[in-house]
Amino acid sequence: MLQPGDLVAARGREWIVLGKIAEDLLRVRPLSGSEEDAITIAPALEATPVSQARFAPPTTDQLDTQDAARLLADALRLSLRRGAGPFRSAAHLGVEPRAYQLVPLLMALRLEVKRLLIADDVGIGKTVEAGMILRELMDRGEVDRFAVLCPPHLVEQWVDELAAKFDIDAVAVTSARARSLERGLALSESIFTAYPFTVVSLDYIKADGRRDEFARACPPFVIVDEAHSCVGGGEKGTQQRYALLQRLAENAERHLLLLTATPHSGDQDAYQRLLGLLHPDLATPDTNEGWRRRLARHFVQRRRPDIQGQWGEDRAFARALSADAPYTLTGAHLTFQEDVLDYCLEVATRADGELARRLAFWGTLALMRCVGSSPAAAASALRNRLAGMAEEGALQPILFDEDEDSFSDTDVEPATAFDPEERVALEALIGRADALAARPTDDPKLRELLRQLKALIAKGARPVVFCRFISTAESVGATLAAEFKKHRIEVVTGRLTPEERRTRVEAMSEALQRILVATDCLAEGINLQGLFDAVIHYDLNWNPTRHQQREGRVDRFGQQSPTVWSVMMFGQNSSIDGAVIEVITSKARRIAQETGVSVPVPEDSASVSAALMQAMLLKSKRPGAQGLLDFGAAAARADTVWRNAEEAVKKSRAIYAQNALRPDEVLPEWQRLRALNGGPDEVARFTRRALTRLNAPLGQEADHWRLHYDRLPQRLAERLEARGLTGTRAITFADDPRPDIQHVGRVHPVVAMLAETLAEGALDPNGLDRAAALGRAGAWRTRAVVRLTTVLLLRLRFTLVTSGRRTLLAEEATALAFAGDEQVIGGAEALALLEAEASGNLEPTVIARQIDRALTAIDTHDAAIRAYAADRAAALGHDHDRVKAATRGEGATTDVFPVLPADVIGLYVLVPEAN
Structure with a gap:
């Protein structure tokens, strides 16, 4: 009976059995092919019977150099995608994770149904953490369809991240693209059944009709990004999103990952709704130990200090320096601000009734906020008022920077x-x-902004200036363009579509000197750490979490600068800014310092708005302004709601904060993960050598390389062109480069295709361009051995049986070294012998004689190879058990069995150098 890992002959070639789809169907991959070449066959229907096969050893007509031996060893290692270790996904990762980023993965592995709330701080890497869980479940055969639900401005970023870091090609489902995706589908078919991997806009899918369709066809694995925006207040959009997530969560077998940097923003009801999506028992708060233990299984939250302290990741993030930049209003600008306030007060005093008075307050604050931003914003807001464009119901979320919907709105x-x-x-x-x-x-x-920019630029900083309103950003951008003529200045606002914003930002990578001016449409969605390392808050945030979100665009995992700067500007004699600092900013800063959590404006915004108005009047320079309106104990009420918010945060931290796993439980697994299938150094080494072999060597620059796709062999170049890779590209093998330089990791198409091409060229030299046909045997002189040594390059296959229910194929590239009949070393040490520089060449006749001798003796090594394969299977079984122990898994088992005989891919004779 055929099992995963067996070799079979069918249709005139050899195949590796990947698994059984049904009793009469086999999934097979060509012996000299990649996962993309896998097909399904029905043995009973084949014209020629399917038979078992054996991999042929190298021959004397497949001789090549030491460089070819090194290339083949690396190509084999990098082309294998079915790792045998406890982290099956390691071979698919295009990013090198930090140890702390493994915690959610280990937590997920301990759960039968993977339901996690990943609430790590902004910039720590929640996307990487979620992607690793997804990739692992896919490679374990537990998930074959998934959907990512996210705000519309994050869709493209998720598609790009999944492809670049996890080797997953997902389809974007948005309002603009849905129609084209539906074209050609049968009436009974859904986008979500036709396309197994999707990234879906929450705004698109939340509508009633689409919500029902998605719920019916929803994949078994769902990631929800910015999950806090789905459980908040009473807005219709939020209610629709929550209704969708509730329906998805009702299926107790569905895996669900919820991602947010702000799980608890002071709204206890919203927080409980979020926890209830993980498990119904968590929807009602409790303090008993059983409830807390259940929550601890599903909830992970680390702040930046946790990562830098407990996990020793000081170098994972840049050193953050922050400063205040006060300025003094004078002359016409100060007079104008006071005159607008007088105008607003006259309007407010004429208001009749409580509702009218409250709307007048909000209108006053909204106008004054624009006045404090810039004369351009003030003119625009005053014109909007004159034109009768009022949308009174929309004032509060704009006024207090509520972020239930896209910032660009x-x-x-x-x-x-x-x-x-x-x-x-x-x-x-x-x-x-x-x-x-x-x-x-x-x-x-504006003069103070210019002074701050010049000071930052003198330190080598690349700044982003965040403004609150479009008119302010455009006015500031025009001034900076005139002042900094050697810099590239770009302005990005909500006038642009998400695609236009991304294009405009990425185009700035061509300039060495750059300044970006943006509104909060960039506070989420586009990571800026590759291009910028400083943030200037030109306008005060009235919602403190926006302040954190702005800075989180540059101060995040992957920032290459050792230092990031943030500067907060405010008018020290401005009645507007003074009121905001007194009523909002100073209180939020104190809470953040004491709790480590940035909280938004409390939900009782009426108390806060009254306190703002009162503070603004008290700070007014006009005599008598303070007595025009009576706010009573507004300041005291505002203090009370802030204290309530602080207590809620402290209580949540005390009840919910937990350390899911300790570093000593994770670090050993992280070290094994890094070494398992070749890291950045091995990828760089292989890529440079492979491209040189194919007469398309990399061009070296100061901090990167230049890859010439158009110089590659035709078949390989055509495959890469189909992935959009043409011409000449700047690349690097280091993680998180700047946007103008493309990161090349083990799952990048050029690495994957080079590895597959060279491995296939060795196994089937007639199937590809001759340049890719590596020989499988060779001999040379070396000082790395003292006795005549034969190195066998092996491909080991294993079957992994998980909990008695699922049988999976795993593969591993390794080597064994023999001196005579005695096995000397194996694994990494044997592979290292191929890397030791040859001390001299041998005559062709001597090489042929040495290879003939080694081939004659190859059968005598069979017992040692079998024993090594059995030892590796046992060691891999222990690795799986160790990870199970680290995750406190109960009942889950993984049995590992070698599939024999092993494949001898290469045979190399090392002749000791005579003294």
């Missing part, structure tokens, strides 16, 4: 209610705002 200057009696006053204020906007260099705020 909230950087337009808000409109406020308009009374016809105000026309003359409004038109006069608009004229003054336009006049101030026309003289940007007179603006004290």
